Amino acid sequence: MNYSRQREEVLEQLNVHHDHPTADVIFSELRDKDPNISLATVYRNLKVLAENGIIRKLTFVSGADHFEPNVNPHYHFICDCCGKVCDVPMQVAETLDATASSYINGTITGHDLVFYGKCDDCCNSEDSSD
Ligand SMILES: [Zn+2]
Numbered sequence: 001m002n003y004s005r006q007r008e009e010v011l012e013q014l015n016v017h018h019d020h021p022t023a024d025v026i027f028s029e030l031r032d033k034d035p036n037i038s039l040a041t042v043y044r045n046l047k048v049l050a051e052n053g054i055i056r057k058l059t060f061v062s063g064a065d066h067f068e069p070n071v072n073p074h075y076h077f078i079c080d081c082c083g084k085v086c087d088v089p090m091q092v093a094e095t096l097d098a099t100a101s102s103y104i105n106g107t108i109t110g111h112d113l114v115f116y117g118k119c120d121d122c123c124n125s126e127d128s129s130d
């Protein structure tokens with residue numbers, strides 16, 4: 001199996017997700033289909049895909065790198081309890097870049113906005129433990 005076939009597999013598997021998985025998640029899912037694939041291969045392909053702008057690597061999440069197939073600008077919510085990353089489908093504030101650029105020497109190419117809190121699952125599990 002050649003590299004480009006594996007890259008396709010990695011991309012296909014990521015496209016199934018709407019939850020910003022790590023390379024580990026993609027690897028464990030692909031291993032069932034392709035026992036020869038390694039975590040290093042999955043990670044390398046995700047990195048190359050991200051470098052080429054085909055997918056996005058989330059730079060604001062601490063710990064393992066998270067990836068997503070949606071490269072359009074959008075905002076995120078991160079659960080403080082479980083670390084889950086969700087999309088926030090609100091409108092992107094395009095004027096923010098222009099506003100920020102008046103405070104910065106240089107060019108702004110975009111911005112990230114991350115909301116923090118507690119996801120439904122974590123709120124519910126706390127309720128049921130009472
Ligand atoms: Zn949570």
Ligand SMILES: [Zn+2]
Nearest residue numbers: 068070086087
């Ligand atoms: Zn996202």
